[in-house]
Amino acid sequence: MVEKHEKHYEDTELYRLRHSTAHVLAQAVMEMFPDETQIAIGPPIKDGFYYDFDLPRSLTPEDLRKLEKRMRQIIAGHHEFVRTFTTVKEAQKQFSDQKYKLEIIQDLFLRYENATTEQPEISFYTHDTFTDLCRGPHLEHTGQINPSGLKLLSVAGAYWRGDESNTMLQRIYGTAWSSADDLKGYLWKLEEAKKRDHRKLGAQLQLFHFSADVGSGLPMFTPKGETVRHLMESYVRDLQTRYGYKHVWTGHLVKEDLYKKSGHYQNYRAAMFPPMIDENITFRLKPMNCPSHMTLFKEMGRHSYRELPLRFAEFATLYRYEKSGELTGLTRVRSLTQDDAHIFCAPTQIESEFGLALQLIQDVLRRYHFSNYRVRLSLRGDGDKYLQDDEKWQRAESALRSALDASGITYYSETGEAAFYGPKADFMAQDVLGREWQLSTIQVDFIQPARLGLTYIGEDGQEHTPVVLHRAVTGSTERFLGVLIEHYDGAFPVWLAPVQAVIIPITDRHLDYCQKLHNNLQAHGLRTEIDTSNDRMNAKIRKAQSQRIPFMLIAGDREQQSNHISVRLRSGEELKSQTLEQFLALTQEAMASGK
RNA sequence: GCCCUCGUAGCUCAGGUGGCAGAGCACACCCUUGGUAAGGGUGAGGUCAUGGGUUCAAAUCCCAUCGAGGGCUCCA
Numbered sequence: 001m002v003e004k005h006e007k008h009y010e011d012t013e014l015y016r017l018r019h020s021t022a023h024v025l026a027q028a029v030m031e032m033f034p035d036e037t038q039i040a041i042g043p044p045i046k047d048g049f050y051y052d053f054d055l056p057r058s059l060t061p062e063d064l065r066k067l068e069k070r071m072r073q074i075i076a077g078h079h080e081f082v083r084t085f086t087t088v089k090e091a092q093k094q095f096s097d098q099k100y101k102l103e104i105i106q107d108l109f110l111r112y113e114n115a116t117t118e119q120p121e122i123s124f125y126t127h128d129t130f131t132d133l134c135r136g137p138h139l140e141h142t143g144q145i146n147p148s149g150l151k152l153l154s155v156a157g158a159y160w161r162g163d164e165s166n167t168m169l170q171r172i173y174g175t176a177w178s179s180a181d182d183l184k185g186y187l188w189k190l191e192e193a194k195k196r197d198h199r200k201l202g203a204q205l206q207l208f209h210f211s212a213d214v215g216s217g218l219p220m221f222t223p224k225g226e227t228v229r230h231l232m233e234s235y236v237r238d239l240q241t242r243y244g245y246k247h248v249w250t251g252h253l254v255k256e257d258l259y260k261k262s263g264h265y266q267n268y269r270a271a272m273f274p275p276m277i278d279e280n281i282t283f284r285l286k287p288m289n290c291p292s293h294m295t296l297f298k299e300m301g302r303h304s305y306r307e308l309p310l311r312f313a314e315f316a317t318l319y320r321y322e323k324s325g326e327l328t329g330l331t332r333v334r335s336l337t338q339d340d341a342h343i344f345c346a347p348t349q350i351e352s353e354f355g356l357a358l359q360l361i362q363d364v365l366r367r368y369h370f371s372n373y374r375v376r377l378s379l380r381g382d383g384d385k386y387l388q389d390d391e392k393w394q395r396a397e398s399a400l401r402s403a404l405d406a407s408g409i410t411y412y413s414e415t416g417e418a419a420f421y422g423p424k425a426d427f428m429a430q431d432v433l434g435r436e437w438q439l440s441t442i443q444v445d446f447i448q449p450a451r452l453g454l455t456y457i458g459e460d461g462q463e464h465t466p467v468v469l470h471r472a473v474t475g476s477t478e479r480f481l482g483v484l485i486e487h488y489d490g491a492f493p494v495w496l497a498p499v500q501a502v503i504i505p506i507t508d509r510h511l512d513y514c515q516k517l518h519n520n521l522q523a524h525g526l527r528t529e530i531d532t533s534n535d536r537m538n539a540k541i542r543k544a545q546s547q548r549i550p551f552m553l554i555a556g557d558r559e560q561q562s563n564h565i566s567v568r569l570r571s572g573e574e575l576k577s578q579t580l581e582q583f584l585a586l587t588q589e590a591m592a593s594g595k
Numbered sequence: 596g597c598c599c600u601c602g603u604a605g606c607u608c609a610g611g612u613g614g615c616a617g618a619g620c621a622c623a624c625c626c627u628u629g630g631u632a633a634g635g636g637u638g639a640g641g642u643c644a645u646g647g648g649u650u651c652a653a654a655u656c657c658c659a660u661c662g663a664g665g666g667c668u669c670c671a
Contacts, residue, residue, distance in 0.1 A: 009669090045669050052668095058599065104671050122671085133671050156666030157598025164667075168598050171666070199664095203606075212644080212662050323596055325667085507628040535633085542632035556630060568631055576631095 009044075010137075014178065018044035020081060020127075020139045021071075021150055021176040022051045027130035028070040029053055029172070032063070039132070040100040040160060040169055047186060048175035052158055054100070055170055064152045064172070071150065078143035079128040083136060091122045091133060100160065101133050148180040151187070193433055198485035199329040205490050205547060207481075207498070208330065217327040217334030219478060224498035227527070229337075229477050231496050233315050236339050236364060236473055243360050245311040245341060250292035252317065256282040262291040262448055263387050267420040273321045273334075285319035290445075290470060293342040294452045297466075303456040308466065309345035309353050315477070316340055330482030337477040343469040344454070347399070350467055354403035354425075354442060357471045361440040364473045365429060367594050368484060369493070370439070373429040375409055377401070380423065381416025392446035396422045399467075400444045419470070421447045431487040439480065443470040491548040491570060494590040501587075502549050503530045503565075504540045506556035513560045517553065517580070524584055528553075545570060551587070 009015050022042035030037045033055055042051030086094070088109045095101035108122060125134040127142055139145065152174040160166035177183040194200075202208050207225035214220060221229055237247065256275055259265040268287060276283040286292065293312045297303070303310070317337045326332055345353050365373060377400065380386050380393055400423050404411050411425065418424055427440035445468045455463040474480035484492070494500055501521065505514045514530045521528045531540045537554065544552045552568040559565050559577065567575040567583055578586070 041668075041671065043668085043670065050669095061600095101671080108671075135671060154665060155599065158667045159597075160668095161670075162668040164597065168667080170598080173666085210663090216662065324662095325596065325598095328664085504631090505628095506630060509628080534627085536627085536629050537631070538629085539633050540631095545632055552631080554631065558630085566631080572632085574631060 009046075014176075015044050016137050016139050017145060017178060018049040018176045019134075019137070020142065021145055021174065022049040023081075023125065023127060023130060023132055023134070023138070024071050024074050024142060024145065025049075025051050025067065025152070025172060025174060026053075026132060027074055027128060028067045029055070030130065031070065032067065038098060038100055041104075042132075048153070048173060050158075050171050050173045052160070052169040052171045054160075054167060059155045059170055059172070064155065067172070068150070068152045071152075072147040074128060075142045075145045075147050077128060078141050080141045081125055081127045081136075081138040083138075084124045084126065086122050086124060088122060091124075094124070094131065095133060104133060145176065146178055146180070149177040149183045151175055151183060189433060193435070193486070196433070196486045196489050197329075198331075198482040201485050201490040202330070202482075205485075205498075207485070215334070216324065217322060217332070219330060219333055219335070225481075227498040228481060228492065228496060232474065232477055232481065233337075233339070235367070235495075237313075237315070239360060239363060240311075240313045240341065243311075243356060245313040248293065248296060248312045248314050250286070250289060250296060250314060250316065252286055252319075253283045254286050254292060256284050258291045258295065259284060261452055262294075263421060263451060264288065264291065267385060267387075271320050271322070273319050286316065287318055287320050289314055289316050289318070289338065289340045290342060290448060290468070291452065293340075294448060294454055294468065297342075297344055297454055298452070303344075303466075305346060305456055305458045305464075308456060309343050309349050311341060311343045313339070313341040330478045333476075333478050336479065339472055339474050339477065341471045343471060344449075344456075344466045345469065346456075346458070346464070347395075347467050350399045350444065350469070351403045351406050353469055354400070354444075355407050357442050357469065358407050358409065358425075361427060361442070361471075361473050365427070365440070368474075369487065369594070370429040370431070373427050373439075375404070375411035376417065376426045376428055376438075377404060377411050377413040378417030378419075378424040378426050379413055379415045380418045383416075386418065386420050387447050387451075389447055392450070393422070396444040396446045400425060403444075419443050419445075421445050422470075431483065432489075433486070437483050439475050439483070440473050441471070441475070445470060489548075491550075493595055494550045494587060495594060497548075497550050498527065499529050499547070499549050500526050501528045501551035501553050502540075502544045502547075503528060503553045503555060504537060504544070505530070505532070506537050506554065508534075510555050510557075510560055514555050517555065517565060520580060521584075526584075526587060541568065550590070551583075553583070 022044065026039050026042055030039070036056045038054035040052035040054065042049065088105060091105045092102060095105065105122065122133070123135055124131050125136055125138055152172060154173045156171045156173065157168045158171040160169055175183065175186060177186060205224065206222050207228065208219045208221045210216065210219055256265065264287070272287050273285045293314070296312070297310070315337055317335055319335050322332055322334055327334070343353050343357070379397065404425060417426070422443050422445040424441050424443040426438050428436045429439050430436050449468050450465050454466055456466050458464045503514045503517055505511050511532065518528050518530050531543070533540065541552055548570055550570055554566040554568060562577065564577040564579055565583060567578050569575065
């Protein structure tokens with residue numbers, strides 16, 4: 001299928017509403033700090049808007065309340081948004097005391113001067129006492145903003161133009177909707193996301209911990225957490241084996257020189273842990289696998305075209321030096337386990353290999369209940385972060401495009417999102433709350449194999465450079481687990497649940513019977529526990545429910561006498577009395593279906 | 596890394612204008628032996644993140660460090 005373009009947010013009513021609300025906020029802020037407010041930019045964003053200010057002091061939550069109140073007054077004034085066109089000179093005069101606006105005007109001027117002979121089109125939007133340099137579009141008047149559909153959410157620091165060498169501004173985030181109900185719905189979603197936060201659930205379900213003693217961004221997994229990790233990894237490992245992948249292992253340390261050859265050192269150094277120096281050899285903790293896999297390919301001797309495609313996969317723990325302020329739970333860590341693969345193939349095999357990788361990814365996403373996802377073709381943008389070799393970039397891009405087209409999948413493209421060595425197809429999956437995560441990726445690389453001197457002998461008896469497809473399915477085990485916890489709200493499907501069934505004796509005299517059940521179920525490969533606490537049954541059920549355990553097996557006199565178990569599902573449904581065989585069949589079915 | 600907010604028992608959080616450290620849950624023990632989401636009692640548990648400063652006196656005020664959270668172009 002061909003490339004798809006989506007309707008632009010810029011053309012929607014909500015976009016105008018939020019843009020206009022941002023202007024109203026700016027007015028309120030300027031009134032709060034007359035003559036001391038420097039305004040920067042204030043665009044609409046997904047679900048809301050922000051506006052950046054340079055202010056004499058830090059804003060407090062109390063300030064936000066006051067600003068919101070003042071905004072409602074301004075809205076009630078039904079002030080018209082009036083657009084006026086002007087020249088660079090006039091704009092500079094109007095904003096003579098606004099240094100950020102002057103910078104923007106200067107940029108607009110330069111951009112046009114370089115591009116065309118036309119005059120830059122500069123416009124103002126004015127409402128009430130406030131005028132902003134702005135291209136719009138806006139609502140007709142402030143009265144069109146629903147005062148009960150807006151809320152200021154937070155203050156955060158933000159560098160002018162996102163550049164850390166610039167001034168730190170104060171950014172006010174807000175949200176605006178056309179109705180109070182929409183606002184309520186949005187706030188509910190935020191609440192729900194908070195409840196499902198994997199950091200919170202991870203502690204509640206006892207899956208993982210961080211410790212200041214070990215270091216930030218370095219998660220440790222409990223027995224339960226490691227059970228889930230192991231299940232996730234062996235699932236993909238088995239699937240990969242069936243898809244013809246070979247698993248390899250390449251360790252944790254690599255000589256820095258290798259990364260100079262591959263190009264990672266130049267492009268990636270800031271994200272590597274500092275070097276370890278042993279006399280005259282400098283090592284780095286491995287931040288990615290590609291150079292190691294490619295080196296392994298080389299060391300394995302001469303390769304014939306008959307061996308290709310050769311698919312190397314590894315669950316490798318990598319170390320990346322993320323900035324301290326960027327660490328977040330399991331989604332942004334310093335040690336991560338990538339389910340990485342590199343497929344060495346001939347250029348003619350790209351399409352079929354891409355198709356195979358795509359199929360594998362679709363299997364995996366389905367298994368994890370991600371039914372909505374879209375594919376982004378990530379292309380090179382401007383800038384020096386990409387390895388320079390136009391010919392190879394072009395070949396890679398057209399190979400990827402035709403592979404995508406041949407696969408029949410719908411995709412959209414975005415420039416500036418490529419890896420530094422080649423274009424990517426990224427899989428953006430939506431979770432149950434509609435949030436989008438970049439999970440899987442397939443990348444086409446003509447550059448690194450050449451830089452590292454990989455070859456194979458072709459049919460013609462000559463040396464050729466193989467193409468390498470980089471491929472990750474779940475990305476990193478840690479991050480994917482974090483996403484899964486939120487996607488499932490902690491209720492893992494039966495095949496993935498660290499504890500699949502908890503056996504609940506009604507009284508202590510049923511413990512022996514429970515032990516027998518436990519042994520039997522374990523012998524059938526089920527992960528079960530007995531709740532031997534002296535809580536009463538109700539409390540044990542409550543505990544199991546809050547742990548999201550799929551099956552609760554209640555055993556009392558009746559069950560013991562009839563050699564049955566009473567089964568309760570975490571949905572609250574009671575299946576009552578079952579034989580062990582019936583229950584085992586039930587679990588088999590649940591695991592096979594992935595539910 | 597930078598800005599803002601925060602750090603009190605294993606967890607969730609009170610307290611705090613400077614004057615004896617608090618609750619619920621979890622944990623241990625005892626009673627209770629129960630039929631599908633919390634039975635009752637008793638007890639143990641804290642260098643109030645760490646280090647320094649101000650003070651007669653610091654969990655409380657100040658500084659630093661460590662850690663956590665919200666952010667750091669979705670470009671007028």
